[in-house]
Amino acid sequence: MSAELSTATLVGDFVAVNPGTARVLEAHGLDYCCGGQRPLAAAAAESGLDAEAILAELTAVAPATDELDVTKLTNAELCDHLVSTHHEYLWREMPRVTQLANKVARVHGANHPELREVQLTWQALVTDLTEHLMTEEQEEFPAIKQAEADGNSFSREGVEKLMGEHDEAGELLARLRELTGGFEVPADGCGSYRALYAGLEDAERDLHTHIHKENNILFPRLR
Template identity: 45%
Template sequence: MAELDGNSKVGDIVTQSPGAAKVFARHGIDFCCGGGRPLGDACGERGVAVEKVLAEIASADAPADAPDWSALGLEQLCDEIERRYHVPQLEDLARLEGLARKVASVHGERHPELRQLAELYIGLKEELDQHFMKEEQVLFPMIRQMGHAPPPPVEVMRREHVEAGDVLRKLREVSGGYALPEDACNSYRALYEGLAAFERDLHEHIHVENNVLFPRALPY
């Protein structure tokens, strides 16, 4: 295992030590779309010491069922991304839409930010439904059949990842970091907890595509 330091790229660090995802999330370090940056730069921007972050990574537990992504072939990578991320996240997207609409209609008067949140979320869901479908029906079959992917569709997917990341950031902002007000009911709680979990899962999903699958599938 390569020694980690300030020059290690943040995306590579998460690939090598999956427990780092939590540490980066805690410090607001973007490891999926910003995964190509050296740790030193990312820490500098967030005002946190590289040594502190490396120490936290060293003691972070990896998720119990995290696969060793670097050991999988391209075909297995596509299969595993679909199984592990696309299938459950499509379900989450539909479930959270129902909750977002319901909570906005019940509490939108007292908490107008919920209406803005629902609107942003529904836009994100529509984009991601399409995005997942393009990967499953176009990009992943190309990768499985040809053993690589032409750069233009990969670039489109990367751009869509950045756009999705931007909406996740806005959702977090509008909801005040998913902080629940005192009068929050169970649905309100389920929505905020569900969105926070979805954010974490989507970051991980995008990280695996941007920093593991795409670099290996590009033909140079």
């Protein structure tokens, strides 16, 4: 990583430079997607953490040699990457995890009443994401690609709208983590229970990366 990175560097920029640093930030509970536009010092102080110690951990992470450097993609290429990588993942996983959430709530809900809230929160996230993904694929991303091709700027209003939707998704993800105790499966959890929590955690991880690429790489360019 660059020697220029410091506690004044935006949290999202660490992950933009080296995606492997996301694990360090997640371990400390630091938001690098929706909250990625804050300096590390401010984010650490807000959580009562030592920014210099976290910086040392971040700069110690070796970059993966086979990791795609999305910062080098054009806006059009980045839009295509987001759809083929993260949108396709969500279109595939949302129905599967929804079925698991419904099944586990039905079977284990009597002993674990929080599962009903997990089910409802996940469904709210799916509803929001379905509209969000369709809007990006059918309207916003084509407009971004056309603006780049024509040498024009993209609507700042469009950027703010998408970022607001990201904030809402981030709140629902945080609620799911809280309801599940960090996706910790109880002792009486069956295979479907474990599959549900694994699916929720994977979705959280992918969405954090997905939102980071838009909020901290694509959208700042458009602004």
